[in-house]
Amino acid sequence: MKPVIRDRPDVPIAVSPADTDVPEGSATSATGLPASGQRPDAVAECRSVSLAAVNGSHRIQILRQVDFSIADGEFVCILGPSGCGKSTILNAISGVRLPGPLNGEILLKGKPRRPYDSDVAYMVQHDTLLPWRTTRQNVQLAADLRKVTVDVDHLLASVGLSEFADFFPAQLSGGMRKRAQLARVLAQHPRLLLMDEPFGALDFQTRNDIYEVFLDRWLEFKCGVAFVTHDLTEAITLADRILVMSRRPATIVKEFTVDLPRPRRQRELIKRDDYRDLHEALWEALSGVEADQPSAPSDLHEPDRAEQGRKEQLT
Numbered sequence: 350m351k352p353v354i355r356d357r358p359d360v361p362i363a364v365s366p367a368d369t370d371v372p373e374g375s376a377t378s379a380t381g382l383p384a385s386g387q388r389p390d391a392v393a394e395c396r397s398v399s400l401a402a403v404n405g406s407h408r409i410q411i412l413r414q415v416d417f418s419i420a421d422g423e424f425v426c427i428l429g430p431s432g433c434g435k436s437t438i439l440n441a442i443s444g445v446r447l448p449g450p451l452n453g454e455i456l457l458k459g460k461p462r463r464p465y466d467s468d469v470a471y472m473v474q475h476d477t478l479l480p481w482r483t484t485r486q487n488v489q490l491a492a493d494l495r496k497v498t499v500d501v502d503h504l505l506a507s508v509g510l511s512e513f514a515d516f517f518p519a520q521l522s523g524g525m526r527k528r529a530q531l532a533r534v535l536a537q538h539p540r541l542l543l544m545d546e547p548f549g550a551l552d553f554q555t556r557n558d559i560y561e562v563f564l565d566r567w568l569e570f571k572c573g574v575a576f577v578t579h580d581l582t583e584a585i586t587l588a589d590r591i592l593v594m595s596r597r598p599a600t601i602v603k604e605f606t607v608d609l610p611r612p613r614r615q616r617e618l619i620k621r622d623d624y625r626d627l628h629e630a631l632w633e634a635l636s637g638v639e640a641d642q643p644s645a646p647s648d649l650h651e652p653d654r655a656e657q658g659r660k661e662q663l664t
């Protein structure tokens with residue numbers, strides 16, 4: 350079976366200079382995209398979302414006319430080159446502070462999103478466990494803040510942390526801290542779960558164990574998920590749909606439907622022809638994104654952040 354790929358032909362992968370600036374207050378899609386951004390069953394919708402970071406006199410266009418939706422219970426993975434704006438789009442959906450004004454619309458369950466919506470849980474890219482609370486207390490606090498009743502010990506057992514419930518984050522390994530963070534977002538019983546490369550730093554075995562735990566839990570309560578990753582295999586294992594973003598200023602250039610049966614186990618998946626076809630198609634899509642994109646003119650005055658970081662480390 351061939352993978353279902355939806356090109357977004359009206360959004361060229363190579364961005365011309367004129368495309369990078371979006372007029373203030375623009376709320377309609379210049380891409381004229383079809384229904385993907387507007388679905389009646391959507392738990393989250395981004396409609397023509399554009400965003401520029403303003404740092405003094407520097408202005409960096411990060412997102413450009415991003416259109417997509419996540420249906421209730423749908424698992425959507427977002428792939429794209431490093432620095433393109435994947436974390437920024439999750440931040441925008443979650444309503445946390447953004448580096449500049451946002452154009453377009455973000456709707457949660459059909460209504461303009463409010464910051465700290467209790468139906469949204471966000472597992473950010475960095476470690477955010479509270480160091481002065483034990484594993485159990487960290488998870489319990491998340492449930493308490495959302496006023497949800499949860500059997501925290503059962504949840505910790507399901508992510509393999511029973512023995513470490515009374516440990517503090519500094520006493521846990523990196524993989525254990527990720528599991529604790531996973532338990533913490535699951536404890537919130539969200540309708541929309543935002544996850545930013547949650548398992549990127551884990552070794553192969555730990556990651557596989559976590560996929561199984563996570564997918565089993567997700568199949569139980571089936572919320573909408575937006576999951577950012579760099580890992581093609583991870584995306585295919587988890588997603589119902591995969592969105593590929595261009596380089597910055599980022600927009601969605603391709604969309605893949607993952608029509609593989611669940612429950613999914615990587616070991617079985619990799620033996621399937623349709624898995625290999627999809628992997629190949631994703632690889633090609635991402636290679637196109639990496640190779641074809643000229644640098645955006647709005648970046649011409651951007652200081653070299655990597656160089657700056659190196660200098661800071663040396664001083």
Ligand SMILES: Nc1ncnc2c1ncn2[C@@H]1O[C@H](COP(=O)(O)OP(=O)(O)OP(=O)(O)O)[C@@H](O)[C@H]1O
Binds near residue numbers: 402437474
């Ligand atoms: N507060 C900010 N001020 C200025 N620029 C910012 C700010 N936050 C993000 N950016 C810029 O926005 C761009 C996108 O950043 P973002 O963190 O969303 O990328 P990403 O796709 O998640 O990258 P990675 O895969 O490396 O995590 C980067 O060029 C980054 O430097």
Ligand SMILES: [Mg+2]
Binds near residue numbers: 474
């Ligand atoms: Mg990121």
